[in-house]
Amino acid sequence: EIVLTQSPGTLSLSPGERATLSCRASQSISRNCLAWYQQKPGQAPRLLIYDASSRATGIPDRFSGSGSGTDFTLTISRLEPEDFAVYYCQQYAGTPWTFGQGTKVEIK
Amino acid sequence: EVQLVESGGGLVQPGGSLRLSCAASGFTSSGYWMHWVRQVPGKGLVWVSRINSDGSTILYADSVKGRFTISRDNAKNTLYLQMNSLRAEDTAVYYCARRALAGGYYDYWGQGTLVTVS
Numbered sequence: 001e002i003v004l005t006q007s008p009g010t011l012s013l014s015p016g017e018r019a020t021l022s023c024r025a026s027q028s029i030s031r032n033c034l035a036w037y038q039q040k041p042g043q044a045p046r047l048l049i050y051d052a053s054s055r056a057t058g059i060p061d062r063f064s065g066s067g068s069g070t071d072f073t074l075t076i077s078r079l080e081p082e083d084f085a086v087y088y089c090q091q092y093a094g095t096p097w098t099f100g101q102g103t104k105v106e107i108k
Numbered sequence: 109e110v111q112l113v114e115s116g117g118g119l120v121q122p123g124g125s126l127r128l129s130c131a132a133s134g135f136t137s138s139g140y141w142m143h144w145v146r147q148v149p150g151k152g153l154v155w156v157s158r159i160n161s162d163g164s165t166i167l168y169a170d171s172v173k174g175r176f177t178i179s180r181d182n183a184k185n186t187l188y189l190q191m192n193s194l195r196a197e198d199t200a201v202y203y204c205a206r207r208a209l210a211g212g213y214y215d216y217w218g219q220g221t222l223v224t225v226s
Contacts, residue, residue, distance in 0.1 A: 033211065033212060033213075035213035035214070037153075037214075043219075044203055044217035044218060044219055044220055045153065045203075045214070045217055046217070047213060047214060047215050047216075050208065050210075050211060050213040050215075051211060051213075056215065088152065088153055090153070090213065090214075092211060092212025092213055093212075095167060096155055096167075096169055096170075097143070097155040097158075097212065098155065099152055099153040099154065099155070100152070101152045102152050102153075
């Protein structure tokens with residue numbers, strides 16, 4: 001099983017600042033099969049990024065994904081008020097499909 | 109518009125059973141693999157089960173294997189999760205999610221249904 005470790009657990013930032021979220025895998029993820037989701041309280045997760053760096057339909061370009069192998073990053077270039085939420089990475093290179101434990105981006 | 113709507117959650121005693129449903133609309137569900145993912149309130153996401161488009165290939169997480177059964181009725185555009193021998197640790201919000209055609213990520217999620225085992 002591929003274990004995903006996200007850091008930091010919580011990121012305290014102000015609107016307009018840049019957010020950098022990390023997702024590290026316990027083994028190399030083939031074909032960059034990694035996605036990022038955003039989840040707000042009481043809502044289902046929403047797909048942001050797939051294949052490590054491709055933005056999903058309708059996702060603003062302030063969200064970007066990068067990385068390969070075992071180290072992946074989600075960057076939010078300038079935080080908007082609606083971006084404060086929990087973010088999860090997920091790998092789909094192998095079964096079982098696994099998620100990171102999440103990074104909460106909170107307003108400082 | 110793609111929609112996934114779960115139902116069937118509720119309060120059940122340990123050892124009991126529950127069947128969740130996920131009604132799909134806005135797309136031809138028979139063309140997609142579907143998954144169940146659960147989330148203990150306040151905690152992270154955990155994959156539970158997957159079924160391919162015609163129901164011939166099924167996978168389960170070890171934690172539910174032998175107790176849960178995933179199935180689908182493509183004529184009704186509905187996905188199911190039969191949960192037997194429920195335990196307190198099965199308490200969670202259960203989401204159905206559509207696997208994208210291009211890869212194993214989830215491009216659409218339902219709103220979730222809460223299962224409480226107590």
